[in-house]
Amino acid sequence: MKFFKTFFGRITSDFRQKELLSLKLLFFVHASTLYVLYPYLTIHMRELGISVEETAIMSAVTPCVAIIMPPIAGIVADKIGNFKVLLALFSSLGGLVSLLLLLVPVGRMTITYPDRTIVKFGCDFMTGKKRSERVTLTLAEDHLCMPVTTYNSTIPVRLEACGIICERSQKDYDLDVKSSKTLKQESIGILRARSYFVTEDRGKFYYELTAEDIPNFTSRIGDARNYRFMKNKERFTTSVRNLTKTKYFFPTKGLYNFNCDVKGSTYVCDINEENKWSNKSQSYQFSSRNYSVKVQPVDFLKTGVREFKLITLSEPKSAMSAFQPATCIDDLNMASRNLSISVPLLNPENNLQTSSILKMTDCEPSCLATIPRGAICSNSKHVVEYDTSLTFWTYLIVRVLIGIIGGTAFAMFEGAVIAILREHKGDYGLQRIYASIGGMISSPLSGILIDYASRGKGYTDFR
Incomplete structure (x- = not known):
């Protein structure tokens, strides 16, 4: 005390x-x-x-x-x-x-990938063959994917939307587009488009986008670290998205769908016409469906695995309890269809005016699905390096001055x-x-x- x-x-x-x-x-x-x-x-x-x-x-x-x-x-x-x-x-x-x-x-900045990876899922009709195509599951994004050690486990696949994937090559860009100075500007123009036309053998179909379907590019101004946790853009059935620098997905609700039917001991799958769709009918709503698949890697690149062959497939609600082999047919002869997308590009200085019409002809019907990233990719993040020397020496000089x-x-x-x-x-x-x-x-x-x-x-x- x-x-x-x-x-x-x-x-x-x-x-x-x-x-x-x-x-x-x-x-x-x-x-x-x-x-x-x-x-x-x-x-x-x-x-x-x-x-x-x-x-x-x-x-x-x-x-x-x-x-x-x-x-x-x-x-x-x-x-x-x-x-x-x-x-x-x-x-x-x-x-x-x-x-x-x-x-x-x-x-340096560590980019964390989304929990679910977007994949191209369904039938591949761009190889020139017309029948007996394999069902494939291909990575639809440029994100680095390092393959897992084994693919014996089943992979849950959620079919998100069917539509058309078009590729815009540098050659086409140089020849056709005069309103944009760079390929990046053209990409922004495509994603900002409020509508697009689909032309195929059955006719011409018009799709109009709402404000919620168009990305807000002004919101991405600021510190790059705001975007180190990547998220998948939702609204698969209604919004245009760029899968890579040159590939774009255009949803076509009511035009195409992916279906599999049991024939004997095999699943026979195809991308078919959903219905006799007309230009005035806007009531069709695509519903997501779940599949379970077992896959086998087909092609390995230096940047990771890109494509898988579906060796078995099942649906949770199917009467068949076991996984069945999956093959793909082309009843509609998709490979030879005259398919194109026309996109009105807005004037960068006046969003109420259309500066040009971009026509994309290198297109194919396809479907997008999402799968858990960990099922096929062992890496959930990667490091992006900028000017590390500048950061190191600048910080060291400031720290020495402070000291x-x-x-x-x-x-x-x-x-x-x-x-x-x-x-x-x-x-x-x-x-x-x-x-x-x-x-x-x-x-x-x-x-x-x-x-x-x-x-x-x-x-x-x-x-």
């Missing part, structure tokens, strides 16, 4: 010294700024994609350089003869240099504090208590602010 009485008595007595109140406030603020910055530097480096090895190099170099500056600053202060000005200068520079961390660009300026300011601050305490016969340890209090308040408070600023974003916002 006597110990606590003596302890709190010293604190009360020290607090009554008005000359030391400014020191207490300075210790509180100074420690608060340190605990706001330094605990989060490692997390900030991770957000910028700085590797563990690069972080270790920075942690080793910064203190070594920071050792040199305080003695030099002391010599300069003695020469100038104005300690206060130099201390104020270094303290101000320390805050300004710390803000430079926000200008360091992202060096030099901050270390110098702290050394001069400590020297000034000790000089004042000697003059007023104060206790250094009692002043440091308020530094601890400042750190206890600022560190969790800054964490709360960072979490609040990062809500709804794909990255941690330190600003």
Whole structure:
């Protein structure tokens, strides 16, 4: 009891010294700024994609350089003869240099793929054959897919939509499109189109898109880290989507469908006409269907596996309990159909005007499905590298400057504090208590602010 009485008595007595109140406030603020910055530097480096090895190099170099500056600053202060000005200068520079961390660009970014992968599912009629085509399951996206070790397990497949896949080659782009300067601009024009026409042997069919089906490209402006968690664009049956840089999927509700019928011990599948669809009929609604398949890889590329052959197939509601072999027929002779898509491209400067009509002729009927990514791909994410050297050296330079300026300011601050305490016969340890209090308040408070600023974003916002 006597110990606590003596302890709190010293604190009360020290607090009554008005000359030391400014020191207490300075210790509180100074420690608060340190605990706001330094605990989060490692997390900030991770957000910028700085590797563990690069972080270790920075942690080793910064203190070594920071050792040199305080003695030099002391010599300069003695020469100038104005300690206060130099201390104020270094303290101000320390805050300004710390803000430079926000200008360091992202060096690496880890992209996480969606849980479900989009695949082209059904019959392949582009090989020139007319009958006995195999049923295939092909990756329909450019995302890197590293094959799993075995494919013996069953894979659940959800058929999302049937339509037409068209390829837009660079050669066609050069010859036909004069309203767009780049292939990327043309891609944006296709995805922003409000309608399109399908021309085939039966006639010409018109499809119109709603505002919800058209992507909002302006929303993608900002930090690239907002998009490191990829999501599949939904609305399969009503929205146009780019599968790769040159391939596009146009849904054609009511025009085509994928069906499998049991014939003996085999599933015979085809992409057929859903009904005698007319231009005025818009009532047809495509319904997703679930299949279970066993597959065998057909082709391996350097970037991963792309195509699978369906060796067996089943439907959960089927009367057949076992998986059955699956083959594909072409009763409608799809391979020789005159199939094309016409897309009115909007004027980039005036969305109410059509600048040109893009006609795509390299097209085929096809269906899109989604499968769990882990069923065929062993990788769920990949690292995108930008200018890693620029990020490393920029961050290292800023950190060295912070270490030099901050270390110098702290050394001069400590020297000034000790000089004042000697003059007023104060206790250094009692002043440091308020530094601890400042750190206890600022560190969790800054964490709360960072979490609040990062809500709804794909990255941690330190600003």
